[in-house]
Amino acid sequence: MTNSETKLTKKQIAILEAATELFAEKGYAGTSTSEIANKAEVAEGTIFKHFKSKKGLLLSIVSPMMVKLIAPMVKNDMNKVLDQDFEHFQDFIRAMIENRKAFIKKNLPLLRILIQEIPFHPELKEQFIEHIGKDIFARLRNIVEHYQAKGQLIQTHSDTIIRIVASSIFSYIIARYVIVPDGDWNDEEEVERIIQVLENGIVPRE
Amino acid sequence: MTNSETKLTKKQIAILEAATELFAEKGYAGTSTSEIANKAEVAEGTIFKHFKSKKGLLLSIVSPMMVKLIAPMVKNDMNKVLDQDFEHFQDFIRAMIENRKAFIKKNLPLLRILIQEIPFHPELKEQFIEHIGKDIFARLRNIVEHYQAKGQLIQTHSDTIIRIVASSIFSYIIARYVIVPDGDWNDEEEVERIIQVLENGIVPRE
Amino acid sequence: MTNSETKLTKKQIAILEAATELFAEKGYAGTSTSEIANKAEVAEGTIFKHFKSKKGLLLSIVSPMMVKLIAPMVKNDMNKVLDQDFEHFQDFIRAMIENRKAFIKKNLPLLRILIQEIPFHPELKEQFIEHIGKDIFARLRNIVEHYQAKGQLIQTHSDTIIRIVASSIFSYIIARYVIVPDGDWNDEEEVERIIQVLENGIVPRE
Amino acid sequence: MTNSETKLTKKQIAILEAATELFAEKGYAGTSTSEIANKAEVAEGTIFKHFKSKKGLLLSIVSPMMVKLIAPMVKNDMNKVLDQDFEHFQDFIRAMIENRKAFIKKNLPLLRILIQEIPFHPELKEQFIEHIGKDIFARLRNIVEHYQAKGQLIQTHSDTIIRIVASSIFSYIIARYVIVPDGDWNDEEEVERIIQVLENGIVPRE
DNA sequence: CATGAATGAGGCTTCATTCAT
DNA sequence: AATGAATGAAGCCTCATTCAT
Structure with a gap:
């Protein structure tokens, strides 16, 4: 522990x-x-x-945060999905956004460093691809395919759905916290609207 | 000349x-x-x-590109929209993405600099807000309200629609060119899918 | 200590x-x-x-020397004058030149820097005026008026006497150490002659 | 001409x-x-x-001014002294100060350069010694000895008298124009006082 | 463990000077 | 005669890193 x-x-x-x-x-x-x-x-x-060095300090900051960023997803989400804790895909997304929010707010500086520095440090890039790009992506693919099998998601290449959903969320985070942090955001409503659009967009119409 | x-x-x-x-x-x-x-x-x-200085060099690189980035939008789009060259909103988005694509591909490094450096340079941030944040946003608001009046967009606060659409596109660009530039992207299809989702999401169902 | x-x-x-x-x-x-x-x-x-900087180095060299240059005057001279240690004005001048001589010889390079650089550095000019121009001048004025009251100095505006005496001494220092440092000076005699002329010039003839 | x-x-x-x-x-x-x-x-x-170079520019500025500075002395003074245009030594000094004043006022910047830069440029130092140190000094020595022979100057080593007089004048000029240019000087009176002191100091009492 | 004086490589910038036009 | 773009050496200063205490 x-x-x-x-x-x-x-x-x-x-x-x-x-x-x-x-x-x-x-x-x-x-x-x-x-x-x-x-x-x-x-x-x-x-x-x-x-x-050991300035670079070592950077890695000591960023590496653990990458682990933390994905920890909840690894431990809980998958099980909850399989256990039918989230009946609909949008429930899953909402839960994912919600339970990351506190973390993101608290770790905003860390996130900024991660985003800003990844392009310039091969070690970081590698770690990122290894952890996020492969590990997470594989899990998400399982989840998406799970909901597709249930008929709750349109039948497209799962990667595309993941990317669209993830990018919509990610773009909101970047816009909210990096590009226009001083705007007057109503976070609850914004999240609701994103989810609404995503739902409209990727849930099949009966 | x-x-x-x-x-x-x-x-x-x-x-x-x-x-x-x-x-x-x-x-x-x-x-x-x-x-x-x-x-x-x-x-x-x-x-x-x-x-004049290293910073001056940066500005000489980035400032003109901001102008170029928005130039076509300023000159053409609005007129085309009003002239009914784009009957549906998705036509407008598609055209916008398409005609920026060449520019983006050609100016990829410039875009990366813009995105990476804005947070660290108040001058850039100011310019960005002035040009993109105010000028462009006002134009886009007009366009969105134009299509809402035609009943082609759901009735939400126009700013929200703009943000959702823009962020979906922007996130694609960031993902495509900054985060995972080395992935094997099929750009045409990806764009099509984004548009499809957006259309489903923000065009009212009859 | x-x-x-x-x-x-x-x-x-x-x-x-x-x-x-x-x-x-x-x-x-x-x-x-x-x-x-x-x-x-x-x-x-x-x-x-x-x-902190090259300029800081200059100030670290020059500032303390200004203080040292005037320290003996501040501490001793005034009391000695009032205590009648110097019965005549010329005794005072002679003592002043004498007890500064060792200092001047030892700190020649410092003096040269001070004289050469004052015109180009406002900070130095300010310090100089503050220390020499105000503090010392006030003290000297007291001393001159003291001797005038005793009938040992001609009745002119005290500032003028100070300026004439000081400039005669100062000019000797500049000539001796800055303009013609390599001449064959007989310092004792030169000082005696300056004092003689000053005495003739500013002491009233009975 | x-x-x-x-x-x-x-x-x-x-x-x-x-x-x-x-x-x-x-x-x-x-x-x-x-x-x-x-x-x-x-x-x-x-x-x-x-x-040819920056140094050449400096020399082109300073060299002619050295010539100009001494020209009137060379041409006129000696003759006027011998012709008894100045009966008393103080008349000579007064004339010298007076007829240099316009020149000094007009050429103040040049004088400042001369004073400031001589110590750092061997060429200048050489020129200065050659022109002022030797040529002028020799002339002045003649003049002083002329007045000493007439019994109008005390019998001291002529060099000393020259130095005392010159330095008194020079110190006034430096103080007036270099050290405290912004003070409120009454030039006429100041000159009168200097001359008075010098007269008292170096003219024998009958 | 912790310090901070010391280092020397390297950063940005300015300089005097040259040379093709 | 005059220009001003171009140069590369040198200037001031900052940096990451080391090491004796």
Whole structure:
């Protein structure tokens, strides 16, 4: 039940938090280790004692978050779907958005780092493809095919449905939190509308 | 008489092209001016003769592209819509995606720079909001309301429809070109599917 | 408990000394930070760890010297004058020149920097006016008026006397150390002659 | 009767004037050739067509001024002294200050450059010593000895008298125009006072 | 564990100077 | 004679990283 953070000392946590905030705000390349040390109230050398290099620090931030991002999906969703906890596909989507929301709000800076830095770091890209691209995708494919078999989704290549649904959600998240974070969003309604459109779009008409 | 690029010398073009490629590949902060000079086969000093600073170079790359990105929309679309060149809303969307495709393919690196760097540069953010956020949004609102009046779009707040459609398209572009550029995409079909879903989602059922 | 320099590390002192010598020899603008690093046998980066910028280095050299230049005057002279340690004005002048001589000889390069760079650096000008122009001038005015009251100085506007005396001394210093430093000066006699002329000039004839 | 400036083209004059102003304001090392070109409204290359290098430009500014500075002394003073135009030494000094005043006011920037840059340029130093240090000094020595022979100056080493007088005048000029140019000077009175003190100081009491 | 002084490579930018036009 | 684009060396400064304490 203990998780990997248990081993972290106070200073390590301070460093990780400072780095997360700064990387999110100014980008990885735009942030200096001395800024991080400053904000974490730690000596410059301390950073390198715990994280071999600046890149190592980035990975220490991003890698665990990728795991966390997909953890609930891996553990719960699949079972709930098979156990018929979600009778309709839209129930599944709604649940997925809802239970990720708190996480996303809390981990916004982490998400921004992930999105911004993936293109520039092969290691990250690899991890991302490995975890999200393959693992998650396989699970989602099972789920989609499950609902298709039940006649609740139109018969198209499952990948396409996944992409459309995922991208609709993802675009909302990016727009909401990265592109126009200062707009006056009514999140509940927006989510409802997205789901409505998706439902109209991918649920067969009887 | 042709266009504004006519005034650029060979070296200036070489610098802009090299910078565009490198910024797209390694990010603005991750690219050094000496790398740019190298790739452009130009002395480093030459860069600063033509562009006040590294930031100035970035703006010289990104600003014109924002204008170009929206130019066709400003000039043509509205008239075509009013002239009934597009009888149905989906015709309008399809046309919009189609005629931007060539541009997007050609200006992929530029788009990546735009997307990646906007969060870190207030000037860019401002320009973006000014051009895309205000100008374009107003036009799109007119178009949506035009089709709503014709009974071709469901009656929701027009902003929401715009956001859903735009984000679906935008998410496709991001996924296609930024997140998974190396996937094996069948662009025509993907676009068709997006349009299909959008049509199902936002066109009222008779 | 000794003095403020106690806090300086060896490298900081080496940097300050190298910079002082070079600034005096080639001027502030004519000296590069890499030259300073070289002469101080220190990495160039080390300079900027200790002094925010090249300008900061200049100020770290010049500011304390301004204080030191006037310190003895502030502490001792006034009391000695009032205590009648100097019965005649010329005694006062002689003492003032004498007790500054060691300091001047030792801090010649510093003085040269001060004189050469003041016109180009508003901060220096300000400090100079603040310390020398206001503080010292007020004290000198008191002293002059003190001797005028005793009938030992001609009755002219005290500012004028100060200026004439100070400029005679100052001109000697400039001539001696800046304009013709390589001439064969007999300092004792020169000082005696200056004092003689001043005495003849500003002491009333009985 | 034509002087060396006759050969100068408009552009050359513009360059010299711009350079003079800028060198005086920011120092030689602190002024860039492009700034000069800018201010002179001339292409950068043009400067180097006319003045081989930046240093050449400096010399073209300073050398002629040294000649001009001493010209009147060379031509007139000596004769006037011998012709008894100035019966007393103080008449000579007064005339010297007076007839240099217009020149100094007009050529203030040039003087500042001369004073500031001499220490950093061996060529200038050499010229200065050659012209002022030797030529002028020899003349002045003659003059002083002339008045000493007439019993109008105290019997001290003539060099000393020259230095004291010159430095008193020089210090006034420096103070007036370099150190405290913004003070509210009453030039006539100040000059009168200087002369008075000098007279008291170096004219024997009968 | 933690520090922070020290490093030297490298970043952005400016400079004096050249040369084809 | 005049231009100004082009250069590359050099300038100031920041960076990630190391190491003695």
